[in-house]
Amino acid sequence: MSEWNEYKAIFHSLQEDILVTDPEGTIVKVSEGTGMVYGVKADDLIxxxxxxxxxxxxxTPLATPMVMxxxxxxxxxxxxxxxKKLxxxxxxxYDEGGxxxxxxxxxxxxxxLMEIKSGMEEMSLEMERVRSELERLKLQQDDTGIIARSEAMRKLMATAKQVAGVDVNVLLLGESGVGKTEMARYIHHKSDRRNGPFIEVNCGAIPEALFEAELFGYEEGSFTGARKGGRMGLAEMASSGTLFLDEVGELSLQNQVKVLKLIQEKRFYRLGGRKEIQSDFRLLSATNRDLDQSVREKTFREDLFFRLNVVPLIIPPLKDRREDILPLIQSFLDRFSEQYKRRRILDKFVLHELxxxxxRGNVRELMNLIERLVVTSDALTIQTSDLPINYRIQDQGYSNMNNFSETLQESIEKVExxxxxxxxxxxxxxxxxxxxxxxSQPTVVRKLKKYRIK
Incomplete structure (x- = not known):
């Protein structure tokens, strides 16, 4: 019978992973707990x-070289x-000699513990993403008051209010800057989905290669640079609310197929995912392109066009709704005066010229000009001298009259x-x-044709 070893008994009773090596890295002693940790017999490690x-x-890595x-x-x-993490x-x-x-x-x-730490980090990232998305939604859901004094806009607003009450697909058409996004927000706020999110997807601004990841989201590791934990797509975020596809006419044929399938089924997979996701959203879309022409040129799918174009709403350009110009000017003036803490009023001659x-840039151009005038003007009253030169009708006329590089007949025709x-x-x-x-009326017709005025 072997002699009982007190130190050896204590060593193995600890039930911990304890491992002793010499300076060359050879294992000389090992506890029984070490074998359990690494899934081998402890004696086989000696x-x-x-x-x-x-x-x-x-x-890996090793303690021996680090201590050495x-x-x-x-x-x-x-x-x-x-x-396993240890x-x-x-x-x-050291011996007696050091x-x-x-x-x-x-x-x-x-x-x-490492898994909990990783989970907490992922949760922190997810909370930050949710916070950012909520801030984004808050900015998108501001008041969408639309000026509609003209007969054309009053009729359009009445139709928009009527279709807002049903989940029908609406296609907003009109020139760039007429206010298609504002109209989409108006329809959303007048709908039963007003308490849900309004998610805007600018189809012309998202690179084609990233469109699917932005729209449908992606799972972790689905591509190089994918965010840890994956990301929710815009279509999923729009559930119970409105998905607004702006500049839909800019979609490539490849991405048109994906959008068509989404509209038809309202089900999709995240990029790199296997779990089918369903999203209950109401679809609105907008474009300044002539989609009829695009369909004829085969640059836009006819089946997608019919899906989008259930109820088309054509927003008229600002030049065709002149009754709205002065109310819009006042609305923008009030907004930017408050935003920049600079009270401003417009001289009557400025109002006349505007x-x-x-x-040509429609409501967006008008809004940008008023913001510029509020920011750059020094006095309470904005005068014609504060206007950029291309907005001064009187200055343009005066300049033309003093332009001796053209004949008298050419100057007369310009004024005419x-x-x-x-x-x-x-x-x-x-x-x-x-x-x-x-x-005479025939003379007017002839001169309009002559100068190509439509």
Whole structure:
């Protein structure tokens, strides 16, 4: 019968992962707990090199070389079998002469703690993403008051209010800057989904390669650079609310197929995912393109066009709704005066000149100009001298009269064309234009044709 060894009994009773090596890395002592941690028999480790065991994938990194290098206590995280995480502490042991003779290391399994830490980090990232999305939605859901004094806009608003009450697909058409996004928000706020999110997807601004990931979302690791934990797509975020596809005419044929399938089924998979996701959203879309023409040119799918174009709403350009210009000016003036803490009013001559402008950029151009005037003007009253030169009708006329690089006939024709343009904007028929200018109706028709005024 072998003699009982007190130190050996104590060593194994600890039930911890304790491992002792010599300076060359050969294991000289090991506790029974070590074998359980690494899934091997403890006795089989005696005499083995920790460097060989690392190559075999049993554990990494190693305590022995770290202690050898620093000659002091080290603590680090080690990866064991099947990704197990261990908090390892290595200690140097010296003989009476101060020579390093042994390296002792012991560990604790922290796999669960590491998983909790990782989960907390993911939760923190998700909370930050949700906070950002809520801020985005809050900005998108501001009041959408629309000026509608003109007959054309009053009729359009009545139709928009009527279709808002049912979940029918609406296609908003009109030139760039007429207010298609504001109309989409109006329909959303008048619908039964007003308490749900309004999610805007600018189809022309998202790169084609990223469109699917933005619209449907993605799972972690689905592509290089994918966010840890994945990301919810815009279609999923729109559930119980409204999904607004702006600039839908800019979609590539490949992405049109994906949008068509989404509209038809309202089910999809995240990029790299296998779980089918369903989203209950109401669809609105908008474009400044002639989709009929795009369908004929085969750059836009006919089946998608019919899906989108259930109820088309055409928003007229600002030049065709001149009754709305002055109310819009006042609305923007009030908004930006409050925003920038600068009270401003417009001189009557400024109002007259702005009301006569062509506004090729529509409501967006008008809004940008008023914001610019509020920010750049020094006095309470904004004068014609504060206007950019291209908005000064009187200055343009004066400049033309002093332009001696053209003949008298050319100057007369410029003035004549300008007067006809103003009259055409103010009066709807050639008969009324003729009466205002003191011309015959056939003469007006001929001159409008001559100057290509429509």
């Amino acid at each position: 005499g083995r090199s920790v460097y060989d065991l690392e190559k075999e994938g049993l554990f 290098k620093t000659n002091k206590r080290v603590t680090f995280v080690q990866t064991g079998p099947e990704g 908090l390892v502490t290595g200690l140097p042991v 020579q390093l003779v042994r390296i002792v290391s012991y560990s604790h399994d922290i796999t669960e 009301s006569q402008n062509e506004w 064309k300008e007067r006809l343009q103003i009259a055409k904007r103010q009066f709807r028929t050639t008969t009324k234009i003729a009466a205002a200018l003191g011309l």
